[in-house]
Amino acid sequence: MDINQDIKEVENFENHAHQWWNKRGPYKLIHNLTPLRLNYLENITKIENTKILDIGCGGGLLSEELTKKGASVTGLDASEKTIKIAKNHAKENNLKIEYIHTTLDQYIKSSKKKFDIVICFELIEHVPDAAKLIENISSVINKKGYIFLSTINRNILSFIFAKVLAEYVFNIVPQGTHQYKRFIKPFELYELLENSKFKTEDITGVKFNPIDSSFSFSSFNKINYFLSAKKI
DSSP: OOTTOOHHHHHHHHHTGGGTTOTTSTTHHHHHHHHHHHHHHHHHSOOTTOEEEEETOTTSHHHHHHHHTTOEEEEEESOHHHHHHHHHHHHHTTOOOEEEESOHHHHHHHOOOOEEEEEEESOGGGSSOHHHHHHHHHHTEEEEEEEEEEEEOOSHHHIIIIIIIIIIISOSSOTTSOOGGGOOOHHHHHHHHHHTTEEEEEEEEEEEETTTTEEEEESOOSSEEEEEEEEO
């Protein structure tokens, strides 16, 4: 078993795997967030003709969009049901994407492939050891390659909005999706990246509009935020 994997977290995603491509289901917000994720990547670096590793790829929402932009994408996910959904959807849409049911720890042991871009969106707050995850990412990324992360800040505001309201009041995401103790402050993430030879280039907040469930960039990063860093 992978020590940097929370079995309960994986089981939570397994239970909802069949809903990944339901735009009105439990992953509705990820559907709404995908265009902003893509936009963030394109604002930082080029996508076409790059090798991209999408860690925690889920049902393949972002992986498919990156493939359409001309990238060669490998998607990893610890949920077997989720990877099956991703593979089937890519096949139905004639998209060539390498999806693998594995964790990053396990992938590193079986492959020496390096990537130009590594994406780790909404994953670091779901693993027991954030530092280990960053170290592993550092080992699979080319020099001057980019790492892209998105996660949740840790403070009273994020606890109220990203945990209590989102999961238990408005049922925006399934209950139990997040553990507050694993939320991570930007400066903590900055230090982890620096220790693994990454230079942080950008931190951008993400704003949620509850009226139409849309997302937009913001200078306010107290709840959700994107971060990009370059391998040095």
